[in-house]
Amino acid sequence: MASLSLSARRTATATVAALVAGLTLCASSIASSAEQRTDHRRPGAARIVGSGDFVLPYLNDNDVRSFSFDAVAAPYSTPRPGLPTGLPVDARGTVRISHHSADQNVTYTFDGQVECLVTGPNTATVTALITKVSHEETGLLGKRVGLSVHDGGKGGKADRVGFSWNGVNLLPNGEDAEVGTCMAPAPYAPVVRGGYTVTHAELAPFPRP
Incomplete structure (x- = not known):
């Protein structure tokens, strides 16, 4: 060559x-x-999914209480008065609340439309507007409720939940206080069956004008 x-x-x-x-x-x-x-510091899709039964640490009864979540962050998707861009905590999805009363042998269910989601590592706070109830006398139809979740890891054995009713969100006169967006107490009730998965993401920055 x-x-x-x-x-x-x-x-x-x-x-x-x-x-x-x-x-x-x-x-x-x-x-x-x-x-x-x-x-993980970049804006992304925060999410909470799962279903679980839990007990109240201050009550010893045979009731069965459960929450089911399928919620995902949708930042700046819901225009509000004075905030046409919406908020970084805007979210969509569903939550189902179920409470079987052993004494009455009745199961109360509530379906809610998720409007707000904030996460931290292994932690989520959600608010939802109740759109469907099994028993109207509960008075929750159309109300906003707040729920919190602690994801304790694989298997759900260390998971916990919290919620804004049942005496944890009262005014000085003893009446229930209104719940604001993404407001809920710390997750104080241990999950005994099932569990949740929280995907954390930092809140997205406000859109540039």
């Missing part, structure tokens, strides 16, 4: 160097994109 001329060798060397530089730049760009996708 004939040897390359000096000019041809220089051209080939320059071409190989350009290819190497291009591949290095491409690899660096891919790595940077991967880091951005996996960086």
